[in-house]
Amino acid sequence: MTQASAKLIEAIADMREDEALALAREFLDAGGDPKEALDICRKAMDIVGRRFEQGEYFLPELMLAGEMLAQISAMVKPLLANQTQEEVKSAGTVVIGTVHGDLHDIGKNIVVFMLEVSGYKVVDLGIDVPVAKFVEKVSELQPPVLGLSGFLTLAFDSMKETIEGLAAAGLRDTVKIMIGGGQIDEAVRAYTGADAFGGNAMAAVSLCRQWIAQ
Amino acid sequence: MGPAHSRQQRENTMSATAISSSEDPERLYNEREQRLNDAIALREPDRVPIIYYTMFWHATYTGMTFKESMYNYERLSEVTKRIVLELQPDAIAPPHWLNSFGPTLELIGYRQLQWPGHGVEENHSYQYLDREYMKPEEYDDFINDPTWFIMTRFLPRIGDVFAPLAKLPQFASVQHLRLVQSVRAFGDPELQAAFAKLARAGQEMERMSQCAGAFVKEMKALGFPLGQAFTAPAPYDYFADYLRGSKGIMLDLFRHKDKLLEAMERVIPLIVNSAIQTLRDRPCKIVFMPMHWGLDGFMSPAQFKTFFWPQLRRVMMGLIDAGLTPLVLWEGNCTSRLETIADIPRAKAVYWFERTDLKLAKKVLGGIVCLKGNVPVSLLNTGAPDEVRACCRDLIETVGKGGGFILDGAIGIPDEAKPENVRAMYRSVHEFHS
Ligand code: B12
Numbered sequence: 161m162t163q164a165s166a167k168l169i170e171a172i173a174d175m176r177e178d179e180a181l182a183l184a185r186e187f188l189d190a191g192g193d194p195k196e197a198l199d200i201c202r203k204a205m206d207i208v209g210r211r212f213e214q215g216e217y218f219l220p221e222l223m224l225a226g227e228m229l230a231q232i233s234a235m236v237k238p239l240l241a242n243q244t245q246e247e248v249k250s251a252g253t254v255v256i257g258t259v260h261g262d263l264h265d266i267g268k269n270i271v272v273f274m275l276e277v278s279g280y281k282v283v284d285l286g287i288d289v290p291v292a293k294f295v296e297k298v299s300e301l302q303p304p305v306l307g308l309s310g311f312l313t314l315a316f317d318s319m320k321e322t323i324e325g326l327a328a329a330g331l332r333d334t335v336k337i338m339i340g341g342g343q344i345d346e347a348v349r350a351y352t353g354a355d356a357f358g359g360n361a362m363a364a365v366s367l368c369r370q371w372i373a374q
Numbered sequence: 375m376g377p378a379h380s381r382q383q384r385e386n387t388m389s390a391t392a393i394s395s396s397e398d399p400e401r402l403y404n405e406r407e408q409r410l411n412d413a414i415a416l417r418e419p420d421r422v423p424i425i426y427y428t429m430f431w432h433a434t435y436t437g438m439t440f441k442e443s444m445y446n447y448e449r450l451s452e453v454t455k456r457i458v459l460e461l462q463p464d465a466i467a468p469p470h471w472l473n474s475f476g477p478t479l480e481l482i483g484y485r486q487l488q489w490p491g492h493g494v495e496e497n498h499s500y501q502y503l504d505r506e507y508m509k510p511e512e513y514d515d516f517i518n519d520p521t522w523f524i525m526t527r528f529l530p531r532i533g534d535v536f537a538p539l540a541k542l543p544q545f546a547s548v549q550h551l552r553l554v555q556s557v558r559a560f561g562d563p564e565l566q567a568a569f570a571k572l573a574r575a576g577q578e579m580e581r582m583s584q585c586a587g588a589f590v591k592e593m594k595a596l597g598f599p600l601g602q603a604f605t606a607p608a609p610y611d612y613f614a615d616y617l618r619g620s621k622g623i624m625l626d627l628f629r630h631k632d633k634l635l636e637a638m639e640r641v642i643p644l645i646v647n648s649a650i651q652t653l654r655d656r657p658c659k660i661v662f663m664p665m666h667w668g669l670d671g672f673m674s675p676a677q678f679k680t681f682f683w684p685q686l687r688r689v690m691m692g693l694i695d696a697g698l699t700p701l702v703l704w705e706g707n708c709t710s711r712l713e714t715i716a717d718i719p720r721a722k723a724v725y726w727f728e729r730t731d732l733k734l735a736k737k738v739l740g741g742i743v744c745l746k747g748n749v750p751v752s753l754l755n756t757g758a759p760d761e762v763r764a765c766c767r768d769l770i771e772t773v774g775k776g777g778g779f780i781l782d783g784a785i786g787i788p789d790e791a792k793p794e795n796v797r798a799m800y801r802s803v804h805e806f807h808s
Pocket of ligand 1: 261262263264265266267268270271306307308309310311312313314338339340341342357358359360361362363364499500501502503504620705706707785
């Protein structure tokens with residue numbers, strides 16, 4: 161690892177946003193490989209994720225890390241487009257969203273963040289996602305895993321309806337479904353017909369590892 | 375599994391009112407008030423008091439829709455009265471101030487909430503929309519003149535009727551003949567139309583307040599004091615909830631920390647003064663303060679000690695110095711905050727904990743502040759009366775020991791609580807002693 165990339169990793173991981181963005185710009189302007197820039201981000205996010213797990217970082221740090229990642233990705237994207245369209249290697253696709261009627265997305269965003277850090281391509285459908293939208297995306301992208309998030313008790317029914325909707329569209333057996341959110345437990349899993357539930361973002365990652373053969 | 379679940383079964387299950395006519399309501403009122411005051415003053419009352427607080431349980435219990443609960447003020451008074459007479463709480467949080475907003479929300483075209491008929495179904499609670507209502511660049515405008523910013527920038531974003539207020543002049547900047555000249559703004563037809571609509575909304579709110587006032591009076595006559603009379607936020611939540619949104623505020627902790635700190639300074643006196651003015655002539659001096667964005671996980675302990683607690687403490691001190699009693703609802707889990715929030719004058723406030731272990735809280739805060747809570751939501755919604763009874767007994771005998779304890783659900787009576795469980799909770803204060 162060069163000194164420049166070590167400095168960038170440290171700036172991101174230590175939440176020094178201005179410095180991180182300036183270093184990333186410098187790195188790219190000096191002809192640095194854009195894919196390496198993304199790799200640097202991933203390493204930094206690894207550190208951030210670990211500090212979160214260890215109780216050193218909290219939601220605000222995850223939020224800022226996500227912002228830094230988005231800004232650096234935006235710098236890198238135009239440069240990547242010029243290169244040969246070789247897909248950045250992904251561990252698999254996960255479609256995720258907060259079910260209809262529910263607007264909570266902080267927990268889901270952490271799951272998205274940790275999945276991305278772990279190398280998955282995540283398609284985030286956002287909040288209050290109607291059943292039809294989940295069905296459409298699963299049918300279009302054929303992801304191996306679908307994640308449903310929800311924090312309200314009414315989300316139990318929305319999750320159930322979403323899973324029934326997939327079954328009605330003949331898609332239920334094509335995808336593994338995990339659910340999660342504040343009050344979700346085994347009883348809710350059974351009620352909704354999901355394949356598994358996860359109590360935190362790391363559980364979401366392990367489920368994907370288990371379900372998506374590398 | 376929604377709130378509509380088994381509504382049918384629960385309809386008309388209300389048992390006969392329990393109050394016996396031989397009891398003198400005035401004596402009961404004084405006894406209840408004393409009990410509550412004793413608990414707050416950390417003295418041991420004759421028994422542990424319990425305060426009636428719910429968002430929509432009265433609707434689930436009596437088979438009224440949530441929508442009706444938000445629109446029909448009189449019916450809300452009537453069902454709550456029946457429930458209060460049945461449960462016999464020691465104080466009540468008046469339900470109108472949590473429910474009766476439907477008509478006015480419509481009249482002002484309010485955009486920060488969805489409510490039954492306006493984005494959510496008839497039997498769902500109203501829902502707050504977490505968005506960015508103030509841009510980070512606008513901290514300076516807020517700091518320079520909060521009132522002007524709120525009136526002419528913020529209000530137009532959050533209610534249709536307020537849109538023309540954007541044309542109001544900055545009154546603090548004009549005097550003498552320029553002040554007179556500035557009234558020209560009121561000649562604007564759009565602004566005039568807005569004022570006409572606001573007059574309608576104002577009348578509606580007045581009708582609601584009259585109804586709520588009559589309810590409070592009737593409750594008093596029946597022997598029940600109020601358990602809270604005003605709501606005030608933590609300065610951090612003031613910006614997080616209704617101005618910057620959750621994502622915005624968390625980023626501000628890094629990108630705009632000085633502005634955030636300065637803006638919070640500006641609102642501290644505003645929050646304190648509005649509570650003092652409103653409660654000046656009221657018998658109840660308790661100010662409800664629900665905490666939202668300072669709980670465990672939402673910021674680090676260091677951030678809590680910089681951006682949340684010092685400002686909240688100053689609001690609390692302002693209230694306490696004016697003879698008011700902050701009733702702080704610490705939502706979620708606040709275990710890591712306990713030592714920090716112990717720094718308040720003795721016996722001047724109530725801390726209501728949602729999920730923080732009350733026994734642990736008693737160890738750290740016992741002898742400093744009266745505790746309230748916290749029969750779990752899951753237990754009240756899905757458990758059996760015996761389990762509720764056991765949980766209440768445990769709380770009363772341990773947390774209630776030596777006084778300074780008020781029993782309640784984790785956040786009052788949850789909307790979907792089983793009636794038999796609520797009854798078990800209310801009975802427990804008579805059955806068990808600390
Ligand atoms: C923050 C919050 C809000 C914010 C949401 C902001 C946002 N952008 O998300 C705001 C203020 C907008 C809000 C609004 C409301 N809320 Co709210 N809210 C909360 C709160 C305080 C925290 C939830 C949260 O984000 N936690 C942080 C995350 C990180 O926690 P976490 O669970 O550990 O997350 C992990 C797991 O859940 C898991 N996970 C999450 N998703 C997934 C998905 C998969 C696939 C997997 C495997 C794992 C997984 O991984 C996460 C990361 O490790 C809770 C109370 C609480 N303390 O929990 C109430 C709570 C969830 N809200 C509640 C309510 C009632 C509401 C409102 C109706 C209130 C109102 N009247 O306005 C509205 C509803 C809006 C709507 N339609 O959704 C209730 C729900 C009660 C119920 N029985 O349904 C709660 C429980 C509060 C309470 N005790 O009453 N709320």
